[in-house]
Amino acid sequence: MNELIVSSVYPPTGNLLEALIHISNEVFSMEKLPFVQMKNISSMVRRIKILTSLFEEIQETSSAARLPPSSILCLAELSCVIQKVKLLIEICKEGSSLWNLMQTELISNQFHALIKEMDNALDILPLRLLNVTVDTKEQVELLHKQAKRADLFIDPRDIQKREEILQLVATNCDRKSKNKGLIDFERVKQSFNSIGLTTSLDYEEEISKLETQAEKQAGTGGLIAVSNINSLISLISLSKTAILEEEHLMNKQNLKQTVSINVLPDQSSSYYSLVSDIPDELRCPISLDLIRDPVIVASGHTYDRNSIAQWINSGHHTCPKSGQRLIHMALIPNYALKSLIQQWCEDNNIPITEFKSTPSVSESSSSKIKKYGKAVDYISATKASTDAVKMTAEFLVGKLATGSPDIQRQAAYELRLLAKSGMDNRRIIAESGAIPFLVTLLGSRDPRIQENAVTALLNLSIHENNKILIMSAGAIDSLIGVLQSGKTMEARGNAAAAIFSLSVIDEYKVIIGARTKAIPALVGLLKDGTTAGKRDAAIALFNLAVYDANRQSIVLAGAVPLLIDLLMDDKAGITDDSLAVLALVLGCNEGLQALRKSRILVPLLVDLLRFGSSKGKDHSITLLLGLCKDSGEEIAGRLLMNPRSIPSLQSLAADGSLRARRKADALLRLLNRCCFQSQ
Numbered sequence: 001m002n003e004l005i006v007s008s009v010y011p012p013t014g015n016l017l018e019a020l021i022h023i024s025n026e027v028f029s030m031e032k033l034p035f036v037q038m039k040n041i042s043s044m045v046r047r048i049k050i051l052t053s054l055f056e057e058i059q060e061t062s063s064a065a066r067l068p069p070s071s072i073l074c075l076a077e078l079s080c081v082i083q084k085v086k087l088l089i090e091i092c093k094e095g096s097s098l099w100n101l102m103q104t105e106l107i108s109n110q111f112h113a114l115i116k117e118m119d120n121a122l123d124i125l126p127l128r129l130l131n132v133t134v135d136t137k138e139q140v141e142l143l144h145k146q147a148k149r150a151d152l153f154i155d156p157r158d159i160q161k162r163e164e165i166l167q168l169v170a171t172n173c174d175r176k177s178k179n180k181g182l183i184d185f186e187r188v189k190q191s192f193n194s195i196g197l198t199t200s201l202d203y204e205e206e207i208s209k210l211e212t213q214a215e216k217q218a219g220t221g222g223l224i225a226v227s228n229i230n231s232l233i234s235l236i237s238l239s240k241t242a243i244l245e246e247e248h249l250m251n252k253q254n255l256k257q258t259v260s261i262n263v264l265p266d267q268s269s270s271y272y273s274l275v276s277d278i279p280d281e282l283r284c285p286i287s288l289d290l291i292r293d294p295v296i297v298a299s300g301h302t303y304d305r306n307s308i309a310q311w312i313n314s315g316h317h318t319c320p321k322s323g324q325r326l327i328h329m330a331l332i333p334n335y336a337l338k339s340l341i342q343q344w345c346e347d348n349n350i351p352i353t354e355f356k357s358t359p360s361v362s363e364s365s366s367s368k369i370k371k372y373g374k375a376v377d378y379i380s381a382t383k384a385s386t387d388a389v390k391m392t393a394e395f396l397v398g399k400l401a402t403g404s405p406d407i408q409r410q411a412a413y414e415l416r417l418l419a420k421s422g423m424d425n426r427r428i429i430a431e432s433g434a435i436p437f438l439v440t441l442l443g444s445r446d447p448r449i450q451e452n453a454v455t456a457l458l459n460l461s462i463h464e465n466n467k468i469l470i471m472s473a474g475a476i477d478s479l480i481g482v483l484q485s486g487k488t489m490e491a492r493g494n495a496a497a498a499i500f501s502l503s504v505i506d507e508y509k510v511i512i513g514a515r516t517k518a519i520p521a522l523v524g525l526l527k528d529g530t531t532a533g534k535r536d537a538a539i540a541l542f543n544l545a546v547y548d549a550n551r552q553s554i555v556l557a558g559a560v561p562l563l564i565d566l567l568m569d570d571k572a573g574i575t576d577d578s579l580a581v582l583a584l585v586l587g588c589n590e591g592l593q594a595l596r597k598s599r600i601l602v603p604l605l606v607d608l609l610r611f612g613s614s615k616g617k618d619h620s621i622t623l624l625l626g627l628c629k630d631s632g633e634e635i636a637g638r639l640l641m642n643p644r645s646i647p648s649l650q651s652l653a654a655d656g657s658l659r660a661r662r663k664a665d666a667l668l669r670l671l672n673r674c675c676f677q678s679q
Contacts, residue, residue, distance in 0.1 A: 016072070017059045020079050024052040027086050034092045035196040036100045039155045040111040041092065044085050047118065047147070050139050051078065057132040068126045069392040070414040076388070077121035084315075085114055096209035097195040098232050101165065104158045112152040113315045119147035124417040129410060164191050165232075172235045188239045197236075207236055224289075282341055285321045286311060291341060294334035298326040302334050325423065389425050393418065393432040400437040405446055412441060412452035419459035426463040435460065435473050442478035447487035454482050455494045461501040471502060476512060484521040493533030496525055500540035509543065513550035523557040526566075531573065534566065538577040545584035552590050560585065560594040567604050575612065579619035586626045596627060602638045609648040617656055621649075621663045628670055636674040646671070 028045045055075075058067070088110055092100055100107060122144040127137055168188055192198075197206055210233050217225040284291045284304035293305040299319035303311075311320055318325050344350075396418075399411035415434055419426050434456070441453035457475060460466045476499075483495040499518070503509050512518050522544075525537040541559060544550045563578040585591030595601060601623075608620040627635040639645045646668075653664035 014059075016075055016079065017055055020055045020075060020082065021052060021059065023079070023082050023086060024048050024055065027082060027089065028052075030089060030093070032093070033089070034097065034100070035194065036097060036104070036158055036161075037092050037107055037111065037155065038157075040108060040153060041089055043153075044089075044111060044114070047115075047143055048082055048085065050143050051082075054132060054136055054140050057136050058130060061131045068129050068410065068414050069395055070124045070126055070417050071130060073388060073392060073418075074121050074125040077124075078118065081114055081117045081121060084117075088114070096206060096213055097197065098165065098206060098236075099210060099213050099229065101158060101162045101195060102228065102232075104162060105154055108152060108154045110314055112150065115147050115150045117315055119144065119150075120421050122147065123421050124414075126410075126414055126417060129413070161191065161194055165235075169228075169231045169235050172231070172238065185239060188235070192236075192239065203236055203239070207233055210236070279344070282337075282344060291337065294337040294341065296334050299324045302337055386424060386428065389418065389428050390432065393425075393429045393434065397429075397432045397434045397437060400434065400441070405444075405449065408441065408444075409446060409449045409452065412438065412449055412456055416452045416456040416459060419456050423463055426460050426466060430460055430463065430466045430469055435466070435469050435475075439470070439473045439475045439478055442475070442482055445487075447491070450482060450487050451491040451494070454479070454486070454491050454498060458494045458498040458501060461498055467502050467505055467508070470498075471508060471511070476502070476515065476518075480515055480518050480521055483525060484517060489530050489533055492525055493529055493536045496522060496529075496533065496536035496540050500536060500543055503540065503543040506547070509547040509550065513544050513547060513553060519544065519550065519553045519559075520557045523554070523559045523562065526559065526562050535574045535577060538563070538566070538574050538581060542577060542581045542584065545581055548587070551585045551588040554581070555585055555588065555590040555594050560591065561598070564598055564601055564604070567608070568600075575608070576615045576619065579608070579612075579616055579623070583619045583622045583626075586623060592626070595623070596632070596635060602627070602635060603642060606639070606642055606645045606648055609652055610644065614657060617652060618660050621652060621656070621660050621667065625663050625667045625670075628667060628674075633674060636671055640671060640675060 027048050033041055058071075088107070092107065122140070125140075125144075127140060130137075164187075168184075168191060192203075197203055210229050214226050214229040214233075217229065278290045282290055284307050285301070286303055286307035289304070291302070291304045294302050295305045295308060296302050297308060297319055299322050301319055301321045303320070308320075393415070396411040396415050399407050400415075403411060415429060415438070419429050438453045438457050438460075441449050442457075444450045444453065457470060457479070461470055479495045479498055482491050483499065484492075486492040486495060499512060499522070503512055519541070522537045522541050525533050526541070529537060541554055545554055560582070563582050566578045567575055582591075582595065586595060605620045605624050608616050609624075612620060624635075624639065626632075628639065649664050649668050649671075653661050653668060656664060
C-alpha cells in the first residue's frame with residue numbers, strides 16, 4: 001500500500017534500494033581519486049559507506065509493504081544526493097586539476113551543500129520504525145548529527161598549493177627577457193607533482209582540459225577567468241619544455257616564441273579595462289561581471305541566467321541578494337535591461353556577440369555532465385516532489401482518521417518528521433486535512449501519540465496560513481491541556497512552543513491570554529519544565545506580554561519571582577528571555593510593585609550591566625530606570641549603595657547601544673539628583 005503512494009513519482013521501493021546500493025558502490029569503489037578536495041571527497045565517501053549498510057539491511061530485512069512512506073521519500077532524496085556526489089567527484093577527478101584548485105572555495109561549498117541536503121533527507125527518516133540493527137541505527141544517528149553540525153571545510157593544503165602555483169604564475173607573467181632564468185623549475189615541478197601532474201602525458205592532458213575550460217569561460221563572458229587560465233597554460237607549457245624535455249630544449253629564441261603563444265593577446269587586456277568600467281546596475285550580483293542574459297527570479301531581482309542557474313543547480317532555493325525564499329524557479333527574461341546592456345556595449349565598442357545570450361549551466365557544462373544528465377527542469381522537479389509529498393500526506397492523514405492506536409502513533413510520527421523541513425511540506429500537509437485529526441489526538445492517553453501530534457502541530461504552525469487553520473480547528477484549548485498536564489515533558493514544552501508560534505499574530509495574543517488556564521500553565525512549565533521547556537515557556541510569555549492586558553495575568557500567576565530566579569540559573573540559559581519578559585511586565589503597576597519587592601533583583605541587574613549580552617544590558621538598564629522612576633527612591637538608594645553600579649552605568653553610557661546609552665545617561669542624572677537631595 002505504501003509503495004503505491006509514491007509509485008507515480010518514484011520507482012518501486014525494491015528498485016529504489018537496488019539503485020541506491022548500486023550507485024553507492026560506484027562512489028566508494030572509484031579508483032584514482034583526485035589530488036584536490038581529498039578530505040571532502042574521503043569524508044563524503046565515508047558517509048555513503050555508512051548509508052550503504054543501512055540500504056542493504058533495509059533490503060534484507062524489510063519488505064516494501066512495511067516501509068513507512070516517509071522513509072521512501074527519504075530514500076528517494078538520498079538517491080538524488082548520492083547521484084550529485086558521484087557527479088561532483090567525477091568532475092573533480094576528470095576535470096582540470098589546476099582549475100579545480102583555483103575553484104577550491106566554490107567546490108568546497110558544493111560538497112558542504114550536499115552534506116546539508118543529506119541532513120535534510122535524514123530529517124524525515126523514521127529510523128525507529130525501520131527493522132535494522134542497533135549498530136546501524138547508532139551509526140546513522142551519529143552520521144545525521146555530524147551532518148547537522150558540519151561546517152564548511154576548505155582544505156588548507158589545497159589553499160597552500162594554490163598560493164604556491166599563483167606565485168609561480170605571477171613570476172612567469174611578470175618576468176622580463178633578461179630574467180628568464182629566475183623561474184625555479186624544480187619548485188614548479190614539485191607543485192605540479194602535488195596535484196598529480198608527473199608525466200609529459202599528464203601535462204598535455206592538463207593543457208587540453210584548461211583549453212576546454214577557457215573556451216567555456218570565453219563563451220560565458222568570463223574574461224578574467226580566461227586570462228587566468230591562459231596564464232596557467234603558459235606556465236605548464238614552459239614547465240613541460242624546461243623540465244620534462246630538457247634534452248630537447250630549444251634555443252632561447254624558440255623558447256621565447258613558445259611562451260608568447262600562450263600569453264593572452266593585447267585584446268584581452270583591453271577587454272579587461274573595458275569590463276572593469278561596467279556600471280553597477282549592469283553587473284550580475286553573483287559574478288559581478290556584465291550581465292549577458294538578464295533574467296528576473298521570483299524575488300524580483302535580476303541576475304545573469306548562467307550565474308543564477310548555477311546557484312539553483314547547487315541546491316539553493318533563496319534569492320542570493322535578499323535571502324528571500326523563491327516560491328518558484330522560473331527565470332523570466334528582463335528585455336528592458338537587455339536592451340540597455342546592448343546599448344552600453346555599442347557605446348563602448350564592445351562586440352555584442354561577446355555578450356549574447358548563453359545557454360543554461362546544464363547545456364554549457366562539460367561533456368561529462370551531459371553524459372550523466374540533461375538540463376534540469378526545476379518546475380517539473382518541484383512538481384514531482386510536491387506530488388510525492390501530497391500523496392504521502394493524504395495516505396498518512398487517512399491512517400490518522402481510521403487507524404488503530406499503533407497506526408495513528410506511526411502516522412503522527414511520520415507527519416511530524418515530514419512537517420519538520422520545508423514550507424511546501426507544511427502547506428501540503430495542512431491542505432491534506434491533517435490539522436483537525438492532529439488536534440483530536442492531543443487528547444490521546446498514549447504519551448507517544450500525544451507527543452507526536454503536538455510536535456507535528458508545532459512544525460505546521462511555522463507556516464503563516466497554518467496558524468489560522470490550527471486556531472480555526474479549536475486547537476488552543478487542547479494545547480493548553482497538554483501544556484498543563486501533558487503525558488511527557490517534551491509534549492508540554494512543544495505545546496508551549498506551539499502557543500508561542502501562534503501568538504505571533506496579534507489577534508491570537510488576545511484570544512490565548514483570555515483563556516484562564518493558558519498563562520498559569522506557562523508559568524507552571526517555567527517552574528517545573530526542562531531547560532528547553534522553560535525557554536519555550538519564557539518566549540511564549542514574552543509574546544503574550546506584548547499585549548498590555550496580559551501583563552497583569554502574568555504577574556498574578558507568579559511569574560516574576562520565577563523569572564528573577566532564572567536570571568541566576570546558568571544551566572537554563574534563558575537570561576535574556578527572562579529579562580525581556582520582566583521588562584514588559586514592568587509596564588503594569590502590579591509588575592512594578594512585584595519587581596520592587598525583590599531584594600536580589602538590583603544587584604543581579606548591576607552585574608548584568610557588566611557581564612550580560614548586548615540585549616541583556618538593554619533590558620537591564622530598562623528595568624533599573626523603570627524601577628527608579630516614579631517614587632523609586634528606595635531602589636535608587638540601593639543602587640547608590642552598590643559600589644559597582646555607578647562604574648557599570650558609566651561604562652554602559654560610553655560603550656552601550658544607542659538606546660542603552662540614552663537610558664544610562666538618564667539613570668545617572670536621576671541618581672545624581674537623589675544623591676543631592678539626600679545630602
